[in-house]
Amino acid sequence: MSIETLITQLSDKGRPVRYVPFLRVCAEWMAVTAISFGVLTLIYGLRGDLGARLSEPLFIAELAMNLSLVIAAGVTATAAAYPDRGVIKGWRYLFILPLVLYAVVFAAAASQTPDLAGAVFHKHGFHCLLCIVIFAIIPAGWMLFRLRRLMVVRPMQAAGLSLIMALAAGGLGIRLVDAEPLSVGLLIWHYLPMLMLSGAALLLGRKIFR
Amino acid sequence: MSDTPNRTGHEARLHPLFVAACGGDRRCYAALLSAISDIAQGYVRRKLSADGDDVVQEILISVHKGLHTYDVKRPCMPWLAAIMHYRLNDALRRRYRDQRMPKVAIEDVEAYLSAPVTESIDLDEHIVAAIAELPEGQQKVITGMYIKDMSVADVSKALGMSISAVKVTAHRAYKRLRDKLKEGGS
Numbered sequence: 586m587s588i589e590t591l592i593t594q595l596s597d598k599g600r601p602v603r604y605v606p607f608l609r610v611c612a613e614w615m616a617v618t619a620i621s622f623g624v625l626t627l628i629y630g631l632r633g634d635l636g637a638r639l640s641e642p643l644f645i646a647e648l649a650m651n652l653s654l655v656i657a658a659g660v661t662a663t664a665a666a667y668p669d670r671g672v673i674k675g676w677r678y679l680f681i682l683p684l685v686l687y688a689v690v691f692a693a694a695a696s697q698t699p700d701l702a703g704a705v706f707h708k709h710g711f712h713c714l715l716c717i718v719i720f721a722i723i724p725a726g727w728m729l730f731r732l733r734r735l736m737v738v739r740p741m742q743a744a745g746l747s748l749i750m751a752l753a754a755g756g757l758g759i760r761l762v763d764a765e766p767l768s769v770g771l772l773i774w775h776y777l778p779m780l781m782l783s784g785a786a787l788l789l790g791r792k793i794f795r
Numbered sequence: 796m797s798d799t800p801n802r803t804g805h806e807a808r809l810h811p812l813f814v815a816a817c818g819g820d821r822r823c824y825a826a827l828l829s830a831i832s833d834i835a836q837g838y839v840r841r842k843l844s845a846d847g848d849d850v851v852q853e854i855l856i857s858v859h860k861g862l863h864t865y866d867v868k869r870p871c872m873p874w875l876a877a878i879m880h881y882r883l884n885d886a887l888r889r890r891y892r893d894q895r896m897p898k899v900a901i902e903d904v905e906a907y908l909s910a911p912v913t914e915s916i917d918l919d920e921h922i923v924a925a926i927a928e929l930p931e932g933q934q935k936v937i938t939g940m941y942i943k944d945m946s947v948a949d950v951s952k953a954l955g956m957s958i959s960a961v962k963v964t965a966h967r968a969y970k971r972l973r974d975k976l977k978e979g980g981s
């Protein structure tokens with residue numbers, strides 16, 4: 586088909602196009618994440634020692650960093666589906682700061698853990714992994730569905746960050762419902778496999794957002 | 796103070812077209828796509844140093860599909876440039892992948908192959924005779940399409956005819972061949 590024929594065909598399909606505001610898409614996924622989060626928290630029930638843990642500054646910091654990572658990764662993933670925003674470096678690296686702060690909080694938690702080796706090899710059940718995935722699956726699925734309908738120019742970034750966003754939401758969820766006392770054990774046994782999944786999502790991004 | 800940014804060059808030319816196209820004006824949309832195709836052709840040729848009509852077409856399709864992600868209050872060139880860059884990178888990735896696994900034409904390796912595994916089928920002499928009785932133009936079209944196995948586009952190029960003229964000629968030739976073969980059979 587010649588370029589002229591294609592232009593004729595496309596212009597024949599021309600119709601009024603309404604801009605889908607960036608902030609609206611961000612608000613939509615935040616709402617979806619919050620609703621699924623709320624429902625799942627109700628189903629699982631909050632952890633028994635939540636009141637006591639909320640008095641610990643490190644626990645509060647961990648939750649805050651987790652929440653900021655959810656928001657920053659989600660906003661950055663959405664920006665990747667808007668061609669003129671996806672190429673702005675400020676947007677692309679927005680999630681780095683909360684990720685670094687999150688790592689600092691984990692490092693602080695590790696330094697305060699008396700038996701670090703014991704914590705690292707602390708045994709966890711399969712239900713922990715399942716819990717994170719259940720919390721993550723609705724935000725991740727919704728994000729992929731929504732971004733596919735936009736114009737993703739950075740597919741690897743969009744896929745990877747969507748998954749990081751969803752997994753951070755999963756991480757936040759498990760901290761609220763599972764009475765795991767140590768952040769470090771959680772990092773090794775839960776987040777590491779999840780980050781590996783994010784790596785797989787990076788590679789799959791081009792196929793998902795073709 | 797005006798909210799409208801100072802637009803120059805492509806931006807000044809394309810932005811009003813983008814605004815009109817988003818409003819549903821088909822003529823402006825056609826003009827916009829045409830202008831984008833000119834810009835994209837230059838960009839792709841510079842980067843690929845080859846004819847990249849397929850890449851230009853992909854860029855136009857992406858613009859069409861992603862128009863709802865363009866905010867008319869913002870400059871249009873960064874939006875367009877990001878799409879062109881992405882589609883070009885996609886094309887380059889495909890090209891490098893093909894270079895790693897080069898495609899080899901069967902003709903290049905025929906000498907190394909053993910005896911043919913399928914029998915070549917000669918055309919029925921009745922059909923050959925019927926084709927020989929066709930007018931010269933129809934003969935050329937039928938020979939090109941069915942004996943030399945060329946596409947309609949290739950035949951039209953080789954004979955200097957339009958694609959629709961080739962199709963019409965082929966259709967008439969079939970009708971005449973059918974009639975001749977029926978006569979011969981009865």
